[in-house]
Amino acid sequence: MNKSNIDMKQCFRLLTAALVTSVATPLFAGEVSGKVKLDGTPPAPKMIPLDTDPTCKVLQLKPVPTRHYVVGADGGLANTFVYIKEVPGGKTYEAPADMPVLDQKGCMYEPYAMGVMVNQKFKIRNSDPLMHNVNAGVFNFAQTSQGQETIKSFAKAEVPVKFMCNVHPWMFSFMGVFEHPFFAVTDKDGSYKLPAGLPAGKYTMVAYHPKAGETTQEVTVGADDKKTADFTLKVK
Amino acid sequence: MNRSQSNPWLARYAVLTALATLGLICLGGLVTSHEAGLAVPDWPTTYGYNMFFFPISRWTGGVFYEHTHRLWASLVGLLTVALAVWLWLKESRPWLRWMGVLALFLVVAQGVLGGLRVVALKDEIGIFHGTLAQLFLVLLASIALWTSRWWREAAQEGGADYARLRKIFLMISALVLCQLALGATMRHQHAGLAISDFPLAHGRLWPATDPTAIAHYNQARNEVFALKDITAAQVWLQMAHRLLAVAIFCAIAWAARQTVKRLSPHHPLSRLALGWLALVTIQFALGAFTIWTNKSADIATLHVACGATTLVTGCLLGLMAHRRQEAPAVTPPLAGTRNALGPRPTQQPA
Numbered sequence: 001m002n003k004s005n006i007d008m009k010q011c012f013r014l015l016t017a018a019l020v021t022s023v024a025t026p027l028f029a030g031e032v033s034g035k036v037k038l039d040g041t042p043p044a045p046k047m048i049p050l051d052t053d054p055t056c057k058v059l060q061l062k063p064v065p066t067r068h069y070v071v072g073a074d075g076g077l078a079n080t081f082v083y084i085k086e087v088p089g090g091k092t093y094e095a096p097a098d099m100p101v102l103d104q105k106g107c108m109y110e111p112y113a114m115g116v117m118v119n120q121k122f123k124i125r126n127s128d129p130l131m132h133n134v135n136a137g138v139f140n141f142a143q144t145s146q147g148q149e150t151i152k153s154f155a156k157a158e159v160p161v162k163f164m165c166n167v168h169p170w171m172f173s174f175m176g177v178f179e180h181p182f183f184a185v186t187d188k189d190g191s192y193k194l195p196a197g198l199p200a201g202k203y204t205m206v207a208y209h210p211k212a213g214e215t216t217q218e219v220t221v222g223a224d225d226k227k228t229a230d231f232t233l234k235v236k
Numbered sequence: 237m238n239r240s241q242s243n244p245w246l247a248r249y250a251v252l253t254a255l256a257t258l259g260l261i262c263l264g265g266l267v268t269s270h271e272a273g274l275a276v277p278d279w280p281t282t283y284g285y286n287m288f289f290f291p292i293s294r295w296t297g298g299v300f301y302e303h304t305h306r307l308w309a310s311l312v313g314l315l316t317v318a319l320a321v322w323l324w325l326k327e328s329r330p331w332l333r334w335m336g337v338l339a340l341f342l343v344v345a346q347g348v349l350g351g352l353r354v355v356a357l358k359d360e361i362g363i364f365h366g367t368l369a370q371l372f373l374v375l376l377a378s379i380a381l382w383t384s385r386w387w388r389e390a391a392q393e394g395g396a397d398y399a400r401l402r403k404i405f406l407m408i409s410a411l412v413l414c415q416l417a418l419g420a421t422m423r424h425q426h427a428g429l430a431i432s433d434f435p436l437a438h439g440r441l442w443p444a445t446d447p448t449a450i451a452h453y454n455q456a457r458n459e460v461f462a463l464k465d466i467t468a469a470q471v472w473l474q475m476a477h478r479l480l481a482v483a484i485f486c487a488i489a490w491a492a493r494q495t496v497k498r499l500s501p502h503h504p505l506s507r508l509a510l511g512w513l514a515l516v517t518i519q520f521a522l523g524a525f526t527i528w529t530n531k532s533a534d535i536a537t538l539h540v541a542c543g544a545t546t547l548v549t550g551c552l553l554g555l556m557a558h559r560r561q562e563a564p565a566v567t568p569p570l571a572g573t574r575n576a577l578g579p580r581p582t583q584q585p586a
Contacts, residue, residue, distance in 0.1 A: 043458040053297040066460055131294065133277045140277040140357055142284075164462035166275035167297040172462035213451055236452045 030200060030221035033193035034228045036186050036207050038077040040235030042069035048170045055130045056107035056168060066170075067112050068211045069235075076190020077209060077233060079113035081159055081176040083183035084194070085204040085216070093180045095120035099151065102163065102173065104132050104143070109163060109173035113210070115183045116175060118157055124150045132165045136175075159208055174210050200225075207231035239328040241388055246322050250380035253315040257373045258544060260312050263305040264369060265540035268423045269533035271461050272298030273362065279351040282306065309347060316343040319379070332382055339379065342372045359424050366420030370413065370544055377548045381555055390559045397498040398561030401505070402554050404494060408487045409550030415484055416543050418477045422470070423540075428463040430470035434527040437475060445471050481523060488516045488550075505556055512549045519546055 045065035050056040070078035087093070095117045103110045105127040116122050124134050126143035133142050134150070138161075143150065154161065154177040165171035176183060184192035200223045208214045212233035219229050267273050275298030276282050282290040283299075287306055295303055316339050323336030346368055353361040381387055422430070430453075437443040438453060445468035454465045495509035522539040529535050 043456070046458060046460050048460055055296070066458070068458065130296070131283065131299075133275055135274050135277070135357075137357065140274050140354075142277050144283055162462065162464075166272050166302075167299050169271040169298060169461040211455055213455065236448075236455055 030198045030223070030225040030227060031194065031196050032182075032198060032205070032219060032221060032227045032229055033191070034082075034230045036077045036080045036082065036190045036192065036209070036231045036233065037075040038069065038071050038190075038212060038235065039075070039232050042071065042211075042235050045069075050107060050170075053107065053130065053168055055128075059106040059128060060108075064106075064108065070112070070188060072189040074189075076186070076188075077212065078186050078188045078190060079111075079174070080186040080190070080192070080207050080209040080212075080231075080233070081113065081115060081174075081183060082186065082192045082194070082205065082207050082231070083115070083159070083176065083178055084180065084198070085206050087179050088182055088201065088203065089199040093117065095153075096181065099123050101125055102175070103127050104134075104165070104171070107132075107165075107168050107171060109165075109171055111173065111185070113160070113174045113176070113185045115185055116154070116177055117181060118177055118179050119153050119155060121151050121153045124152060131167065132171070133167055135164050135166055136161055160210060176208075205229055205231075207233065209233055239326055241328050241383075242385075243322075243326050243383060244385065246326060247380060247383040247385070249315075249322065250319060250376065250383050253312070253319050254373065254376040254380050254548075256308075256312050256315055257369075257376050258541065260305070260308050261369050261373060261544050262537055262541045263301070263308050264366065265423075265537035266533060267301045267305050268362075268366075268426075269531065269536045270298055270301050271426060271463070272301040273426075274354060274357070275299045275302045276306070277354065279354040306350075309350065313343050313347060316340055316376075319376075323379070323383075327383070329382075332379070335375065335379055335382070339372070339375050342368065342375065346372060359426065362424035363417070363421050366424060367413075367417045370416050370547055373544055374548055374551045377552060378555060381552055386556075387559060390556070393560050398557045401491075401495055401498060402557035402561060404491045405509075405550055405554035405557055408484065408491055409547060409554055411480065411484050411487065412543070412547045412550055415477065415480045416547060418473060418480065419540070419543060422473055422477065423536075425470060426464050427466045427470055428457070428459060428461075429527060429531050430466045430474045432457075432527065432530065434478075434524050437471075437478075443471055443475070478523075481520060485516050485520055488513050505553065505560070508549065508553055508556070512546070512553060515542060515546045515549055518542055 045068065048064045048066060050060055050064060067079070072078065099121050100114060100116060101123045102114060103125045107128060124143070126132055126146060126148045129146045131142060131144040133140060138154075139152065141150065157177050157179045159176040159178070160174035161177060163173045163175060176185070182194045182198050184194050186192045198221055200221055202218065202220045204216050205219050206214060206216050212235065215231050215233055217229060217231065219227055221227055278284065280287065282303055283294065285291075287303070287310070290303060320336035320340040324333050327333050327336070346365065349361055349365040349368065352358070353365055431437045431443060433439065438449070443449070450466065450468050450471070453471075457463075457466075492509040492513040496506045499506050519539065519542040522535060522542055526532070526536045526539050
């Protein structure tokens with residue numbers, strides 16, 4: 001009986017804390033969203049020679065192009081890391097419990113660009129019926145069978161970490177590792193939205209694309225601001 | 237134990253070992269050209285298998301090049317062990333017996349370095365591995381020369397000319413070794429071509445290397461394979477490789493001319509020196525084609541192989557000039573036979 005009461009009290013406290021957090025965060029913290037555009041005409045993509053491994057060619061029925069520049073109809077640039085350069089509020093952020101997935105599918109990495117926090121665990125999955133090696137510079141391991149998963153994390157912030165498969169050397173992707181949760185990767189239209197809860201303050205925002213390079217801008221976020229910050233990267 | 241300097245089968249076996257090593261260097265060139273060095277992430281096992289029992293069905297993509305390189309390296313290791321043992325048992329010259337031991341030490345060191353490159357994930361180890369491979373090949377080729385009939389029967393022909401030629405050959409060979417080390421550094425940084433045009437460099441005689449220019453070069457690259465971004469240091473490295481290539485070409489042309497002038501056009505050393513010039517000419521062209529084909533794996537590998545052969549030729553020329561200069565304890569040719577690679581001795585040993 002006593003144990004049950006304690007459990008009830010704990011549940012009540014947790015629910016109250018969750019409610020306060022969910023209500024208070026949007027009220028006392030800002031949000032930043034926007035779009036990254038590419039100015040200029042990038043080089044045309046090349047077709048990947050999948051026939052180096054016949055199984056890869058079977059898995060990909062259509063020709064697969066390189067993904068250096070994935071540009072939407074209005075110039076929106078996908079696969080760009082947008083993030084706050086400083087650690088907001090100067091505090092330490094705990095890594096979230098959810099585990100994003102970096103998949104190897106059809107002899108390609110999916111997604112091409114993704115972000116995680118320092119010490120956040122993520123899964124590396126092999127969805128292909130063949131073997132890959134996963135080489136991220138600080139580690140290199142084999143995934144020999146379909147459905148195999150490996151859990152990894154990074155102890156230091158770095159943008160970007162390059163993943164590659166040396167069995168199929170056209171396979172590569174990028175991961176951003178951040179000390180805080182205020183980062184995003186642009187979608188196919190070049191749009192992004194940083195997670196809610198950014199403490200009020202003046203920040204340097206960075207838009208980094210593995211090919212188009214980097215640009216920054218200063219953004220001042222008020223207590224309950226909803227800011228728009230657009231970026232333009234140039235093909236030089 | 238019956239030891240002698242005359243072991244014709246040992247000499248032939250040494251040639252075989254040297255040729256197998258040249259083949260191994262070619263396979264190493266294919267591994268780096270295909271960016272496949274880390275396709276097998278474990279060592280000494282291969283995907284958890286004993287490497288000799290790794291299923292052939294899994295030799296796909298980059299694994300094919302890396303695994304073949306490992307198997308061929310095992311073969312060269314075995315050949316070298318047998319060479320060292322054979323030398324130790326049958327060779328009468330103690331220093332040459334120790335050269336066999338040195339070869340054995342080097343082949344083991346090479347295997348360990350190759351393995352460490354894989355498990356420690358350090359490009360620097362790969363650079364050292366690639367350069368030491370060239371020295372190992374030189375040693376094996378030298379052992380083949382030292383055990384050859386030519387070496388036994390070579391006679392002194394005249395001190396001053398040979399002394400000078402020996403110095404020239406060996407100094408140029410040292411330059412070639414530096415050039416090969418530069419090449420190994422470029423290959424093992426896994427950044428592809430730092431300069432993608434030739435004879436100009438990024439459209440200029442001397443390329444810009446400021447941060448804006450480097451960012452522009454990286455942006456303009458439209459690579460299919462996973463390559464690292466290039467840096468200013470890599471651009472300078474390729475420029476140094478180009479300049480040294482010109483210097484070596486000129487030096488070898490001059491050395492060939494000196495050899496012909498000091499000996500005679502039909503002298504074996506003159507012929508070999510002219511062959512050396514032909515090799516470096518081919519090597520220069522292969523370097524240009526490596527760039528024009530955007531580092532095509534086959535061309536880049538031929539460039540590696542030809543570079544190794546150029547180094548070996550220079551070193552052998554140096555040793556042969558040394559042999560001609562020094563008064564050897566000549567074993568007279570067998571009755572009815574002729575000195576294989578040179579004129580008859582002009583003076584008999586004391």
